[in-house]
Amino acid sequence: MKLTLLGVYGPFPAAGGGCSSYLVEDGDTKILLDCGSGALSRLLKHIPLAALDAVVLSHMHADHAGEIDLVRYALEFGQGKAPIRVFSPEIGTLRRAVFEPVEIKDGMTARVGSLTLTFFAVHHAVPTAGVRIEDGAGHALFYTGDTSYFDGLVRAASGADVLLADACLKDASNEKALKNHMTGEQVIRLGRDAGCGRTLLTHRFGAEPTYPLPADAGNAAFAEEGAVYEI
Ligand SMILES: [Zn+2]
Numbered sequence: 001m002k003l004t005l006l007g008v009y010g011p012f013p014a015a016g017g018g019c020s021s022y023l024v025e026d027g028d029t030k031i032l033l034d035c036g037s038g039a040l041s042r043l044l045k046h047i048p049l050a051a052l053d054a055v056v057l058s059h060m061h062a063d064h065a066g067e068i069d070l071v072r073y074a075l076e077f078g079q080g081k082a083p084i085r086v087f088s089p090e091i092g093t094l095r096r097a098v099f100e101p102v103e104i105k106d107g108m109t110a111r112v113g114s115l116t117l118t119f120f121a122v123h124h125a126v127p128t129a130g131v132r133i134e135d136g137a138g139h140a141l142f143y144t145g146d147t148s149y150f151d152g153l154v155r156a157a158s159g160a161d162v163l164l165a166d167a168c169l170k171d172a173s174n175e176k177a178l179k180n181h182m183t184g185e186q187v188i189r190l191g192r193d194a195g196c197g198r199t200l201l202t203h204r205f206g207a208e209p210t211y212p213l214p215a216d217a218g219n220a221a222f223a224e225e226g227a228v229y230e231i
């Protein structure tokens with residue numbers, strides 16, 4: 001499976017950047033994981049819309065789902081293959097002719113082409129899902145969506161080759177923010193506790209996208225737009 005980082009910022013982008021959006025590919029299977037600002041134009045640099053099999057929206061905040069209506073417009077103008085499956089914890093606004101909305105429930109699994117998706121409810125201000133994506137060779141990606149830290153994440157991410165996790169917070173000083181997002185330290189610990197092969201710190205805060213990482217960050221690094229990982 002191949003992971004391409006299209007947009008890595010939230011809740012708004014840094015100059016020239018985009019918000020949460022990732023392309024997951026396994027042979028002919030193509031999934032757009034979140035659809036924040038810049039998602040569609042960046043996706044189209046890699047694949048035609050007609051090749052896209054499904055969209056997963058971790059939740060409906062604008063930095064993760066703000067461009068889904070642009071995907072809709074493109075489909076309505078005859079681009080791509082409608083209807084396209086769109087997974088989301090909230091499907092009210094997705095009831096459109098060009099979409100086949102699928103409401104995500106905690107523990108639900110779904111098959112998209114050669115990939116198996118398992119969804120986990122995570123802890124955020126609105127209904128939000130993390131997703132574990134596994135290919136036929138046993139390789140796994142776990143994406144947290146937006147979430148505060150909780151122990152269940154370790155089980156959900158267990159043994160994933162790549163952990164792609166919300167590390168929006170540079171430290172734990174903002175108690176309110178800690179209820180909705182994780183610090184880099186929490187994400188690094190999660191990756192270590194879950195035995196993940198590589199940890200990517202994403203949902204980088206647009207106004208201050210980098211902060212010092214602990215000396216023992218190990219296999220963890222900030223997610224960089226345009227980076228591609230073979231999983
Ligand atoms: Zn976000």
Ligand SMILES: [Zn+2]
Pocket residue numbers: 059061124146
């Ligand atoms: Zn959010």
